[in-house]
Amino acid sequence: xxxxxxxxxxxxxxxxxxxxxxxxxxxxxxxxxxxxxxxxxxxxxxxxxxxxxxxxxxxxxxxxxxxxxxxxxxxxxxxxxxxxxxxxxxxxxxxxxxxxxxxxxxxxxxxxxxxxxxxxxxxxxxxxxxxxxxxxxxxxxxxxxxxxxxxxxxxxxxxxxxxxxxxxxxxxxxxxxxxxxxxxxxxxxxxxxxxxxxxxxxxxxxxxxxxxxxxxxxxxxxxxxxxxxxxxxxxxxxxxxxxxxxxxxxxxxxxxxxxxxxxxxxxxxxxxxxxxxxxxxxxxxxxxxxxxxxxxxxxxxxxxxxxxxxxxxxxxxxxxxxxxxxxxxxxxxxxxxxxxxxxxxxxxxxxxxxxxxxxxxxxxxxxxx
Numbered sequence: 101x102x103x104x105x106x107x108x109x110x111x112x113x114x115x116x117x118x119x120x121x122x123x124x125x126x127x128x129x130x131x132x133x134x135x136x137x138x139x140x141x142x143x144x145x146x147x148x149x150x151x152x153x154x155x156x157x158x159x160x161x162x163x164x165x166x167x168x169x170x171x172x173x174x175x176x177x178x179x180x181x182x183x184x185x186x187x188x189x190x191x192x193x194x195x196x197x198x199x200x201x202x203x204x205x206x207x208x209x210x211x212x213x214x215x216x217x218x219x220x221x222x223x224x225x226x227x228x229x230x231x232x233x234x235x236x237x238x239x240x241x242x243x244x245x246x247x248x249x250x251x252x253x254x255x256x257x258x259x260x261x262x263x264x265x266x267x268x269x270x271x272x273x274x275x276x277x278x279x280x281x282x283x284x285x286x287x288x289x290x291x292x293x294x295x296x297x298x299x300x301x302x303x304x305x306x307x308x309x310x311x312x313x314x315x316x317x318x319x320x321x322x323x324x325x326x327x328x329x330x331x332x333x334x335x336x337x338x339x340x341x342x343x344x345x346x347x348x349x350x351x352x353x354x355x356x357x358x359x360x361x362x363x364x365x366x367x368x369x370x371x372x373x374x375x376x377x378x379x380x381x382x383x384x385x386x387x388x389x390x391x392x393x394x395x396x397x398x399x400x401x402x403x404x405x406x407x408x409x410x411x412x413x414x415x416x417x418x419x420x421x422x423x424x425x426x427x428x429x430x431x432x433x434x435x436x437x438x439x440x441x442x443x444x445x446x447x448x449x450x451x452x453x454x455x456x457x458x459x460x461x462x463x464x465x466x467x468x469x
Contacts, residue, residue, distance in 0.1 A: 128348045128381045130450045132157065135181070137188065138382060140374055141336045143313065145192060146382055149181050153282030154249070155275055159209035161185055162340045162376050164333065166310020169198035173331050173340045174378075175212030179289050182212025186219045196220055199308060201317055202227040202298055203342025203378065204325040205234040207242055214294040226306065227298035228319050230327030235297040243290055253280045264456035265424065272449050321363035322356045324378075328363070332370055339372035347380030349440045349450050350395055353457035357399050357465055364396045398436050399458065405431040406462040417467055424459045 131151060138146040143165035149158035158181055162173040170193060175182050189197065197220045202210050205227075213225055227235070253276050261267045268276070300306075306317045316332040324343040331340040343351050344363060368389065375388040383391055409426040413419050433455060441447035 129444055129446055130157075130349050130380075131446050132379075135184065140338055140376070140382065141333075143193075144333065144336060144338060145189075146376055147185055147188070148381070149176050149178075152178050152181075152286055154286045155279035155282060156286070157208055157379055159203075159206075159343070159378050160376060160380075162331065163189055163192065164310065164313065164315055164331075165193045165195060166313035168195065168311030170195050171199040171201065171308060171310055171315050171331075172197050172216065173201045173376075174203055174209040174342065175200060175216055177208040177211050178286065179212055179215050179293055182215035185212070186215060197223055198310070199223065199315075200225045201329060201331055202231055202235070203329045203331070203340070204228075204327060205231045205238065206325070206343065207239075209342065209378070210235060210239075210297075211290075211293065211295075213296040217296045218294065224300040225296060225298045226300045226302070226317060226329075228327035228329050229301040229303055231325065231329065232298040232301045232327075234325070234327065239295050239297060243293070243295075246287055246290055250280060250283055253277075253283075262453060262456075264453065264460055265421070266453050266456050269445075269449050271445055320366040321359055323360035323363040324351060324355045326356070330367065330370075332372070334371070337371055337373040338376065339367070339370055339374070340376040341367065341378060343378035345375060345377045345383075345392060345395065347377045347383060347391060348442070349447050349454060350398075351379070352399070352454045352461065354461055357403050357458060357462045361396050361399050361403075364392055364399075368392055394439060398440075401436070402427070402431070402455070402458050403462045403465075406459055407466060410463070410466055415467055420460065420463050420467075423463050424456065427459050428456070 132148060133150050135150050136148045140146055145163040147161040147163070151157050156177055158177040159174045161176055164171045170189065176185065197216060200213065200216045200223055202213070202225065216223060217225070256262055256268070257273060257276050302317065302319070304319055308315045314334060316334065318330050318332060319328070320330060322328065328342055328344050330342065330344065344367065373385055375383045377383065405427045406423060409423045410419070413422050413426060437448060437451050441451045
């Protein structure tokens with residue numbers, strides 16, 4: 101459970117290969133307790149962050165070093181974590197960070213922007229035009245609303261269920277209580293933050309030469325947000341997806357489910373061997389492609405189940421709760437829960453939350469047509 105989110109190819113192939121996935125594909129957890137780094141290729145590095153004290157997860161960061169300059173993908177959530185990353189980057193290279201790409205506008209990928217700007221004045225903060233618009237619109241309200249998160253957490257604990265109607269388990273209750281206790285140090289960081297939103301935007305794609313290293317920034321379609329960007333290194337066959345792909349349990353609390361399926365199909369047309377998700381461990385080879393296929397298959401199946409219940413119950417915004425309850429009673433979600441969560445209790449709690457969110461998003465998409 102995460103208390104912070106109150107927000108072509110043949111899919112069947114993904115289902116048939118579930119049994120062939122290695123045990124390690126289920127070893128990762130939605131909770132991250134340590135800061136770790138990994139070299140993906142010469143001059144290409146991955147940083148995974150520990151969750152913030154308020155239980156908010158921090159997005160992964162990717163660092164790409166060329167012969168002349170550096171490009172960073174996503175600046176995570178806490179300014180203090182961004183400063184730690186910058187110190188590590190300076191150990192890896194003396195070259196300046198020239199570009200910072202925000203894959204989307206969510207705070208766990210962008211709140212460190214100001215630290216990069218302070219460390220590397222004049223850098224380009226790059227994002228899809230829609231991401232830039234949403235960052236400028238939503239960021240000021242985030243700082244205003246942040247103190248109210250304590251009231252939200254208390255309400256969820258008192259009600260015994262989250263915003264999607266998921267009944268809290270004891271583990272979920274503990275995490276909400278932990279998040280409540282951790283709000284104060286995070287709020288102190290945000291009180292001093294110097295926010296920076298993207299100053300370079302694109303609609304379809306940008307290509308950068310960092311010095312004998314090509315980096316492509318692309319928009320493949322809407323999915324998790326309206327402005328999801330991916331970063332692709334064609335020579336190294338490395339793909340950085342932001343929250344279009346999250347492992348081991350996907351983030352499906354909001355977004356555009358039908359378009360998401362098509363965006364995943366476009367993603368699969370890229371020639372990649374290493375996939376860096378927005379959260380979670382790096383995926384490689386067939387395992388990465390299998391996981392993306394499973395995301396598409398699951399989303400397609402849930403959309404179909406929602407469409408079926410809308411046909412029975414009727415369409416309309418007020419029908420969300422009965423449609424969601426009907427889907428949760430009739431749709432056989434057990435195999436999907438096992439596929440994405442394994443036996444890990446945190447993963448399973450989180451899956452139930454994101455699954456409810458996917459039903460809500462699918463209903464909103466159908467209702468809006």
